[in-house]
Amino acid sequence: MSERYEHVPHRLLHRRVRDIASGVEGELVAVVNENVSNAATAHWVELAYIRGASGLEFTTSAANVEPAD
Template identity: 70%
Template structure:
């Protein structure tokens, strides 16, 4: 099995964004291509956005759900 994640550059890093799925807003901290499979035979990769809320808590969402505020 290869690495379980890799960082991906994104134009909105360190900018204020909204997760259109949940409506929450925060700062985009990272976009990571993560292997979310539980089997080394069948790898499944997903690009996840990590958004830091004003409370300091971070949430994840699919990167396609991120829009600038």
């Protein structure tokens, strides 16, 4: 099996973004392609790491990230 995590370039990296699923805004600090495979199937997901105003980071699907107004 290949690496479990791969950093992915993203056009909004280090910019203020909004998670459309929760409405929370913060700085996009990383997008990671994460291998969540089990023994039977291979599956990769792109997770966006957003640092909110509190300084804590949370994850969401990279597809849920949009520029903050």
